[in-house]
Amino acid sequence: MSNHLRAIATFAKAVELGSLRRAATAQGVSPQAASQALAQLEADLGVRLLHRTTRHLALTDEGQQLLEAAQPALASLERALTRARSAKDEASGPLRIVGPQSAFASLLWPVVNEFCQRHPDVLPDVQLDDRIGNWVQDRVDVGFRMGVSPQEGLVARRLLGVQIVVCAAPSYLARHGVPTTLDELATHRCSLFRYHGTGRLLPWFFRLGDEIVTRDMPPSFTTNDAEVELQATLSGQVLAQLATLSCAEHIRAGRLVPLLLDHMADHMGLFIYYGSRNAQPSRVRAFIDLAVERLGNNPAYVLSAKELAAAHSRGLKALG
Numbered sequence: 341m342s343n344h345l346r347a348i349a350t351f352a353k354a355v356e357l358g359s360l361r362r363a364a365t366a367q368g369v370s371p372q373a374a375s376q377a378l379a380q381l382e383a384d385l386g387v388r389l390l391h392r393t394t395r396h397l398a399l400t401d402e403g404q405q406l407l408e409a410a411q412p413a414l415a416s417l418e419r420a421l422t423r424a425r426s427a428k429d430e431a432s433g434p435l436r437i438v439g440p441q442s443a444f445a446s447l448l449w450p451v452v453n454e455f456c457q458r459h460p461d462v463l464p465d466v467q468l469d470d471r472i473g474n475w476v477q478d479r480v481d482v483g484f485r486m487g488v489s490p491q492e493g494l495v496a497r498r499l500l501g502v503q504i505v506v507c508a509a510p511s512y513l514a515r516h517g518v519p520t521t522l523d524e525l526a527t528h529r530c531s532l533f534r535y536h537g538t539g540r541l542l543p544w545f546f547r548l549g550d551e552i553v554t555r556d557m558p559p560s561f562t563t564n565d566a567e568v569e570l571q572a573t574l575s576g577q578v579l580a581q582l583a584t585l586s587c588a589e590h591i592r593a594g595r596l597v598p599l600l601l602d603h604m605a606d607h608m609g610l611f612i613y614y615g616s617r618n619a620q621p622s623r624v625r626a627f628i629d630l631a632v633e634r635l636g637n638n639p640a641y642v643l644s645a646k647e648l649a650a651a652h653s654r655g656l657k658a659l660g
Contacts, residue, residue, distance in 0.1 A: 347381035348410050350374050351389060355407060358397060432461035435623050439484035441468040441536065441566065447585055447610075447641065448484070451634050455627055462623045469536065481624045482631070483613040486583070494613045499635045501642055503584040504545050504605040507596040511576035513659055519579075519599060522546060522555065529560035531569050531580035539564075544581045545605035552607045585610065585641050591648075597655030598648050610635070 353363035354374070364374035382389055389403035399407065439448055445468060452464055486502055506525070519525050532541045541562060543554035561578045563569050566586060573580040574595055590596040612631055614624065
């Protein structure tokens with residue numbers, strides 16, 4: 341079918357320009373290739389489409405009928421190809437973005453909001469889900485994931501490190517005391533996150549020397565929503581292990597106190613995923629560039645060792 345389509349296009353261009361040689365030049369093929377394509381089309385159809393001499397072309401009746409039927413379709417195809425080419429250079433059209441539901445909405449929205457203001461003709465479709473779907477079937481343009489390595493089969497860029505911090509509100513520590521060892525956590529009211537995909541409770545991550553280990557904590561509160569877990573922690577109901585993506589501002593403001601800093605896990609990162617940049621539409625390239633600019637190594641979401649130590653000391657000092 342594709343060979344027939346090229347041959348019909350060659351046939352129509354030859355009639356338009358009055359010469360098979362000029363049609364071949366316009367299409368970037370040799371005159372021999374154009375002649376062979378037309379001859380093969382006529383052989384497949386079993387009819388002659390053109391009367392050809394060295395100087396002139398003339399349509400046969402069958403050629404006239406084919407041209408009249410094919411021209412509207414060829415014109416529609418050319419318009420479709422033009423739109424596809426222009427999409428590469430114009431920031432417009434749908435943009436499908438996926439990301440983790442856990443602790444990410446507050447990061448993503450400022451980027452999406454700024455992007456929409458810059459490119460009002462782009463139509464974002466944002467899906468937040470902790471499950472990792474099928475990139476191709478879901479027709480994803482840009483994705484974000486937290487983890488220790490990129491997802492296979494995709495181009496990925498590490499935006500920033502993700503710290504996992506045990507923290508509690510001052511009101512919780514005033515009522516229940518301050519845990520100073522990992523073993524003491526077993527006596528505290530711990531919040532655990534329930535994974536969307538399987539429903540299982542996620543363990544807590546800790547650094548022991550050069551290793552990252554996990555521990556299953558006793559749940560006093562469980563949720564599958566990071567914002568609910570954050571609010572439960574801020575209210576003083578529980579202590580929790582939270583990503584600094586969502587809790588850094590509260591630690592800096594003194595609303596949360598970081599704990600057990602010697603065991604803080606910092607092995608994960610936030611990655612942005614996308615397909616090959618060579619074939620990306622302008623809207624996708626522009627969004628990736630903005631996300632990297634706004635989120636890449638952004639100090640708002642990462643706490644230095646000095647900041648963490650100072651926040652820990654302030655919190656304990658406030659408790660008396």
